[in-house]
Amino acid sequence: MHELRGTAIFGASMERASGSVSGVGVGLRLEFFDALMAQRPGQIRWLEVHPENYVRRGGRFIEVLGEAQKHWPIVTHGLTTALGSIEPFERDYVRDLGVFLRGVGTPWHSEHLCWGGTDGSFVHDLMPLPFNEEAIAIASSRLRELRDSVELPIALENISYYTPSELSTIDMGEVEFLNEVLERSDAKLLLDVNNVYVNSKNFGFDAFEWIDRMPAERVVQIHVAGHWTRDDGLRIDTHAEPVCDDVYTLLEHTLRRTGPVPVLLERDGKYPPFEELLAEVDRLTLVYDRATASERRMAEPIVMEGAR
Amino acid sequence: MNAAGTLMEYQRAWTHVCGTLDPSTAVLPTDPLIADRWLLYRRMVRGRLREHLGEGIPRTIAALGEAGFGAWFDRWLDASMPRSRFIRDIVEEFLAFALPRWNANNELPAFLVDLATFEQAQWAVRHVPNYEGLLETFDFHKIPVLHPAVRFVDLAYAVHEAPIAEDPLYRKERVQLCVFRNKDNRGTSHWTINDFASELLTTWSRNERRTVTEAVRSIAATRSTAITTDFIEKLSGFLADMIEQGVILGCR
Numbered sequence: 302m303h304e305l306r307g308t309a310i311f312g313a314s315m316e317r318a319s320g321s322v323s324g325v326g327v328g329l330r331l332e333f334f335d336a337l338m339a340q341r342p343g344q345i346r347w348l349e350v351h352p353e354n355y356v357r358r359g360g361r362f363i364e365v366l367g368e369a370q371k372h373w374p375i376v377t378h379g380l381t382t383a384l385g386s387i388e389p390f391e392r393d394y395v396r397d398l399g400v401f402l403r404g405v406g407t408p409w410h411s412e413h414l415c416w417g418g419t420d421g422s423f424v425h426d427l428m429p430l431p432f433n434e435e436a437i438a439i440a441s442s443r444l445r446e447l448r449d450s451v452e453l454p455i456a457l458e459n460i461s462y463y464t465p466s467e468l469s470t471i472d473m474g475e476v477e478f479l480n481e482v483l484e485r486s487d488a489k490l491l492l493d494v495n496n497v498y499v500n501s502k503n504f505g506f507d508a509f510e511w512i513d514r515m516p517a518e519r520v521v522q523i524h525v526a527g528h529w530t531r532d533d534g535l536r537i538d539t540h541a542e543p544v545c546d547d548v549y550t551l552l553e554h555t556l557r558r559t560g561p562v563p564v565l566l567e568r569d570g571k572y573p574p575f576e577e578l579l580a581e582v583d584r585l586t587l588v589y590d591r592a593t594a595s596e597r598r599m600a601e602p603i604v605m606e607g608a609r
Numbered sequence: 610m611n612a613a614g615t616l617m618e619y620q621r622a623w624t625h626v627c628g629t630l631d632p633s634t635a636v637l638p639t640d641p642l643i644a645d646r647w648l649l650y651r652r653m654v655r656g657r658l659r660e661h662l663g664e665g666i667p668r669t670i671a672a673l674g675e676a677g678f679g680a681w682f683d684r685w686l687d688a689s690m691p692r693s694r695f696i697r698d699i700v701e702e703f704l705a706f707a708l709p710r711w712n713a714n715n716e717l718p719a720f721l722v723d724l725a726t727f728e729q730a731q732w733a734v735r736h737v738p739n740y741e742g743l744l745e746t747f748d749f750h751k752i753p754v755l756h757p758a759v760r761f762v763d764l765a766y767a768v769h770e771a772p773i774a775e776d777p778l779y780r781k782e783r784v785q786l787c788v789f790r791n792k793d794n795r796g797t798s799h800w801t802i803n804d805f806a807s808e809l810l811t812t813w814s815r816n817e818r819r820t821v822t823e824a825v826r827s828i829a830a831t832r833s834t835a836i837t838t839d840f841i842e843k844l845s846g847f848l849a850d851m852i853e854q855g856v857i858l859g860c861r
Binding site: 341353356357358359360361362363364381382385386387391394416418419420421422423424425426428430431433436439463464465466467468500535 | 614615616617619620621623624627628638640642643647648649650653654657658689690691692693694695696697699735736737738739757758788794795
């Protein structure tokens with residue numbers, strides 16, 4: 302008898318990289334997988350994957366994930382379990398998601414603070430929620446339910462949004478809204494620094510002040526990405542451009558607040574040569590190291606000179 | 610959009626704006642800036658779905674032309690937004706909507722349904738979950754198990770070949786294809802198969818509990834095919850190729 306386990310990532314026997322998730326990582330993409338495996342660059346410390354790309358799927362995606370997880374720790378980031386949707390969770394999917402998360406050994410799983418469809422349909426985009434009590438109640442309740450189902454910490458990600466909502470409550474801004482959902486669900490935060498920056502430019506608020514008001518102790522992961530600016534000045538979060546200088550500055554400010562939480566470079570289009578991507582990782586690593594040096598030193602074991 | 614609406618009403622209204630054929634008749638917010646941004650989301654949502662279909666059925670889209678395809682895309686979304694959380698499934702969802710309508714439409718190229726069916730099979734086998742389970746090695750006296758990433762299509766036009774410089778773009782000739790995911794998972798391949806092979810493979814793909822020997826004898830009997838030495842040699846070569854390419858995984 303021979304065993305044919307194509308989706309062996311779900312099996313206990315799958316080889317998996319050990320080590321914690323720290324430093325700078327990238328999203329696993331087929332577009333640069335061959336270069337990633339050929340070079341296995343040390344500056345890429347971990348990888349992020351979207352479960353929807355792997356659950357109930359075979360072929361190249363599953364094979365690539367199996368190879369990748371031999372060399373890097375994996376963190377998962379969902380695209381479609383929008384926590385602000387009204388829909389009840391699709392039980393079969395949540396079950397399969399839990400199996401997948403345990404299979405890849407992610408330390409936490411993240412989802413977006415958005416809605417993504419109604420009445421069984423999916424828009425396949427991250428749709429903004431109004432900043433109001435009803436949305437807070439729904440998102441925090443769904444987050445707790447998801448966490449209980451998959452038995453892992455859930456991190457909530459702040460999204461880019463392009464319109465204010467007529468349903469938003471006066472005096473409740475995005476950061477108050479986010480903080481309230483985090484508080485009620487006792488969740489972690491996946492802080493997307495580029496999204497904060499994009500929103501601050503589109504809606505005229507101070508991104509640094511926003512960062513200062515978010516609960517730094519809840520941040521387990523940071524996202525950075527590039528965005529595109531339309532002719533009329535509206536910024537669109539594309540993940541298809543290089544990270545802009547202002548976002549590096551905001552990232553450094555953020556890391557000084559949060560300490561050394563892992564940073565992910567998101568890239569989802571107009572893929573540059575792999576060397577350019579690595580140059581961005583290098584620049585992020587410099588910022589990460591500079592901003593977190595003191596905290597990382599404090600975390601290291603103290604060794605007396607004479608005891609060496 | 611009424612500011613006093615519930616979150617459910619808000620999300621339903623927005624979903625409707627994303628999917629409807631004519632957003633000008635949809636319930637847009639009264640504030641012109643907010644209405645404009647809802648339409649921005651509409652473009653982003655539809656752009657992503659359109660791009661994904663372009664990955665799945667590029668030749669079908671090319672055959673229809675951008676405008677022609679766009680009209681069918683609009684009709685599909687107007688009828689229903691995607692029902693699957695897996696964006697890869699929108700290829701199947703779109704074709705489930707379009708194929709019956711294309712079949713009934715005499716103004717479209719006659720090969721279009723075949724071309725879409727072929728691309729649909731190629732897309733499906735790229736993504737189908739792998740087989741999980743224990744198998745024994747191939748044996749003529751056991752029941753073969755096909756890889757889940759195999760599809761059989763029966764076409765009236767040779768759309769698996771390159772287009773020709775004539776009208777129609779593809780030769781009119783019945784072809785039966787076995788479409789399968791390559792063993793290295795990088796892309797797909799297909800074989801032209803005859804009636805006998807098609808029936809044999811279809812039997813196994815339907816999980817009918819017939820051994821290799823039983824299935825071959827039964828099909829040969831119904832087709833009055835003599836099981837000669839030459840036939841057995843050809844059959845053995847065919848099965849060996851299927852095993853080599855991973856189309857037949859083993860037996861149970």
